[in-house]
Amino acid sequence: MKSHNPVLSRLGEAAQRERAAGYAPPAPAGQPYPTGAGFGAAPPVVAPMTIDDVVVRTVGLLALVGLAGGVAWATVPDGLALPVMLGAAMLGLVLGLVISFARVTNPLVIGAYALVEGAFVGLISKYFEQQFPGIVVQAAIGTFGTFVLMAVLYRVRAIRATPKFARGVLFALVGVFALMAINFVLALFGVNMGLRDGGALAIGFSVVCIVVAALTFILDFNQIEEGVRYGLPRKFAWNCAFGLVVGLVWMYLEILRLIGYLRD
Numbered sequence: 001m002k003s004h005n006p007v008l009s010r011l012g013e014a015a016q017r018e019r020a021a022g023y024a025p026p027a028p029a030g031q032p033y034p035t036g037a038g039f040g041a042a043p044p045v046v047a048p049m050t051i052d053d054v055v056v057r058t059v060g061l062l063a064l065v066g067l068a069g070g071v072a073w074a075t076v077p078d079g080l081a082l083p084v085m086l087g088a089a090m091l092g093l094v095l096g097l098v099i100s101f102a103r104v105t106n107p108l109v110i111g112a113y114a115l116v117e118g119a120f121v122g123l124i125s126k127y128f129e130q131q132f133p134g135i136v137v138q139a140a141i142g143t144f145g146t147f148v149l150m151a152v153l154y155r156v157r158a159i160r161a162t163p164k165f166a167r168g169v170l171f172a173l174v175g176v177f178a179l180m181a182i183n184f185v186l187a188l189f190g191v192n193m194g195l196r197d198g199g200a201l202a203i204g205f206s207v208v209c210i211v212v213a214a215l216t217f218i219l220d221f222n223q224i225e226e227g228v229r230y231g232l233p234r235k236f237a238w239n240c241a242f243g244l245v246v247g248l249v250w251m252y253l254e255i256l257r258l259i260g261y262l263r264d
Contacts, residue, residue, distance in 0.1 A: 048231040049240075054224055057107075057241035064114035065245065069122025081123050088120035099242055105235040110242045117249055128256055132263045139256040143248060146210070146255075150217040159215075161222035169219060172212045179205070198261045206258040213251040220244060 076084050095113040098104065125136045153159045183195045194201040224240050 047234045049228055049234045049237045051224070051228060053234055053237035054240045054244070057237050058244050061110065061114045061241050061245045062248070064111055065118035065121060065249070068115040068118025069125065072119040072122035073126045076123060081127070085120055085123040088116050088123070092117045092120055096246060099239075103239055105238050107238050110238050113242065114245065121249060121252070124253070125256065128260055132260055135256060135259050135263065138259055139252055142255045142259075143252040146214050146251060147217060147248060150214050151221065154218050154221045159218050161218050166219055169212065169215045173216060176209055176212055196257075198264050203258065203261050206254050206261065209254040210251060210258065213247060213254060216247055220247060
């Protein structure tokens with residue numbers, strides 16, 4: 001099963017490679033050639049990933065996001081907020097792509113991403129809070145409430161990560177980000193598609209983004225469960241936690257935007 005998230009995709013294949021990786025035993029003393037093929041020694045024993053490992057790392061990364069967000073909120077002057085926010089967004093995008101496609105498991109790199117993303121989230125949250133007092137708490141409650149709901153629905157198998165479901169979510173995700181990219185490019189030339197202007201179309205688009213983000217959690221839960229079942233090494237828990245944090249941040253920003261539209 002493929003996840004929408006490159007970080008959480010191919011977990012089963014990675015687990016099999018980790019478990020199958022071994023080495024050919026050395027030749028006996030005085031024998032200058034291998035003794036036979038096909039039966040390598042058992043691979044080194046590594047601690048397998050558990051659900052608790054993913055949970056602990058996810059909570060830790062979210063704490064870093066919150067810490068960096070709070071520091072940025074309190075220390076960055078309003079006059080510098082926009083350039084710092086844009087810089088953090090670009091750096092976070094680069095780090096996120098590297099971690100995703102290179103499947104980085106180094107906690108320092110992933111922690112650095114959380115800090116950079118936290119600065120971005122903190123500054124954009126401050127902007128919305130200044131416009132609509134109380135909106136940050138509302139968006140946070142909505143985000144974690146939706147996440148818990150999807151976890152429960154997955155747990156009771158009310159929604160199953162079937163191949164057909166996965167394809168549908170993937171197509172929807174690609175469509176959403178394609179529209180975002182087109183809207184961004186056109187905005188540079190002064191063309192407004194109406195996806196982010198607070199009108200009815202913008203509200204509808206944000207609702208679609210939130211629904212798609214929520215459904216992608218089902219695929220992520222499935223991939224994490226499969227990784228645990230196949231005995232994926234513990235280091236991959238950092239990848240899984242990173243993937244969940246990316247999804248949570250995206251959902252939070254979309255809910256923040258939607259509430260802002262409705263309160264405007």
